[in-house]
């Protein structure tokens with residue numbers, strides 16, 4: 247049986263805690279994937295801000311892109327889900343790195359189990375602000391306007407937006423169980439779901455769904471927790487008991503075989 251890996255919210259490039267360490271941990275993870283890896287699912291906000299221009303991509307992330315290229319060159323499928331921080335990819339990640347880009351949720355059967363995968367920011371959310379912002383972010387005309395800005399200013403604005411977001415985010419998010427939009431969405435999904443896996447909430451959750459199956463929210467990799475505990479969930483399917491998902495913490499894996 248192949249193994250499948252799920253991660254979310256690494257927010258590479260965000261200047262909090264130790265950004266270089268975060269990148270190193272992510273690369274160590276990518277380099278540790280075994281030859282029996284059936285797929286790597288990057289469930290959104292891998293980059294804190296990603297914006298491609300027609301002929302140019304942003305500086306930085308060199309080692310990450312190289313490590314992702316190595317994964318692809320070994321023939322491992324990589325699925326990149328556009329999060330609310332890194333949805334502005336217009337061909338580079340597909341053409342240069344051969345990743346499969348998903349802008350919406352993905353419903354997929356892996357080794358006999360039904361998976362519903364997404365970043366999660368658009369699942370079951372109706373507040374005006376969220377729809378408005380997402381509408382703006384996905385709007386082609388506004389994207390063209392934004393790409394006309396000099397990158398010096400475009401990236402300055404993006405960084406200001408990200409910092410503002412970070413300040414608004416609670417230190418640890420309290421999952422609201424049945425009240426959570428992503429829970430409601432997964433619970434009423436029209437197809438059978440064995441596992442719904444998302445990120446976005448920056449917390450670690452495993453929660454049974456009313457019709458069977460499980461909702462898994464992956465913790466972000468943003469900071470190292472108190473007293474040496476570490477943050478950063480990696481979901482692994484195919485390593486534990488047949489058909490079960492195991493969650494491990496990012497930096498402790500050296501050999502995932």
Ligand SMILES: [Mn+2]
Pocket residue numbers: 290291329330331365367445446447
């Ligand atoms: Mn997010």
